[in-house]
Amino acid sequence: MMKQIVVLIFIVFISMIDSVTIGKRIQIPDKDQSLRNLVYKVGLPKANAQIHDSVLWVPGTTQFSAQRITVIQQNKPYSTWHFDMLLEKSNCAVKTTPLTDLPGCKAVDTSVKVLCIADVSLFDGDYSSAESEVRCSRQ
Template identity: 60%
Template sequence: MNVNQKIVIFTIIIGIAHSATIGKLLQVPDKDPTLKALVYKDGLPKANAKIHDTVLWVPATTQFSARRITVMNQGKLYSTWTYDMLLQQSNCPSRSTPMADLPGCKAISSSPKTLCSVHTSLFDNDFSSAESEVYCTKA
């Protein structure tokens, strides 16, 4: 079997496996790279905009209880992600810390906690299409 045949077979297998999950609610592991990207690129910036504090709030834990459902929309995969973030204040000032630096901000363990639920929908691998709603309550 040559390389091109192997690529075709691999593509078919991946397509079948992926289509088996379309329309099904799936648990997402906390270490999922797309989940981590959603948390830091979308969820946390929106949560911090809602909280309005002098410091940035960051995850107190790396447990997000994430779920995802994927459907076909206009011939493309479209996923809705739902996850929870337990947040605490960090030592990063909100006025001078760029959102890109959020992963480096550490939670102050003695600070109060806030629980934020995030619902994000986007075309797969297209963060510019992301639409999110964030709801936060004191924990």
């Protein structure tokens, strides 16, 4: 019985915290795993499609200045993310490297940088629902 009460209190506490952030813009830590997943699964593929190079471009820094706003849509959390990616050329060739291998690519040319700004909206954790816009400019 005591264990059930503790679980119930925990669930209520988590729900209260979630409701406090619904509809509010919050800063996201650079090490947030959901942010990292969005960068590599959504942001970088779109950025590389715009850059048109023989090698893939990857983050040259781990700072993304990310923000997120979450609302409830269709009874599920729906989040809009905004983040920056400062990209550099990597050691991975476009023709031979699948986009799923992007996390293993390392930046090698730090002289030329591309700043990409990404806006991604999706139902939390459902990458198939992602709608995104990525804008890139050379620095």
